[in-house]
Amino acid sequence: MQISTIAVIMAMAEEAEPFIREMGLAPVEAAIDGPLPLDVYAGKAGTADLVLIVGGKDPRHGVDCVATQPATLAAYLAIERFKPDLLINAGTAGGFRGRGAHIGDVYLGSGCIRFHDRRIPIPGMDAYGVGSYPVPEFKGLARALGLKRGIISTGNSLDMVPEDLERLRANGADVKEMEAAAIAWVADLYHVPLLALKSVTDLVDTETPTQEEFLANLALASEALQEKLTAAIAYCTA
Secondary structure (H helix, E strand, O other), X not given: OOOOEEXXXXXXXXXXXXXXXXHOOEEOOOOOOOOOOOEEEEEEEOOEEEEEEEOOEOOOOOOEXXXXXXXXXXXXXXXXXXXXXXXXXXXXXXXXXXXXXXXXXXXXXXXXXXXXXXXXOOOOHHHHHHOOEEOOOOHHHHHHHOOEEEEEEEOOOOOOOHHHHHHHHHHOOOEEEOOHHHHHHHHHHHOOOEEEEEEEEEEOOOOOOHHHHHHHHHHHHHHXXXXXXXHHHHHHHO
């Protein structure tokens, strides 16, 4: 596939900062019309145009815009405004020690991306709630970069209630995060290939509170993510 434009979507400024620095991306003022707080950066990856959209800061609460609402808007605007040949969602996630995850591992989403918290127990609507949006396998990229491959499951909460764990297991999830399925829905509608990379900040099947591990390992996982994201872009544009 000939790639002339890549759009990357990331939720948090701290996740994006190592990538912005490594790629020498520059902010693009007024790239998004209206009151949306999304931050846009641009640069080059070889001969391809590279655009990064970060969730920005919520104007009411002053925190990073995370989870599915800003992710959906970012994906739609990335596709409509920049017409990418490849969409990448990069971010951090929780992994499962029982499925072989370690802090700092970077997973490539494979098979499909699902929701675990959209519970709609009505025939037909139940499957719609889970989503199960297909994504390309990128097996060659995974081998070249030494990436773990697995199913990504998305929810709007950082912590997890027992029913979420049941749904995650039903999804066959290898990582748990807050944006990918929303982005995958938009990418599937527009027939834009999506590459999802998730770096593990916390292990959700241990006794340590998720928020403590997440905050303690965010910088480490963001650096690991940057390394693999940069290499993936180089691979895709070679």
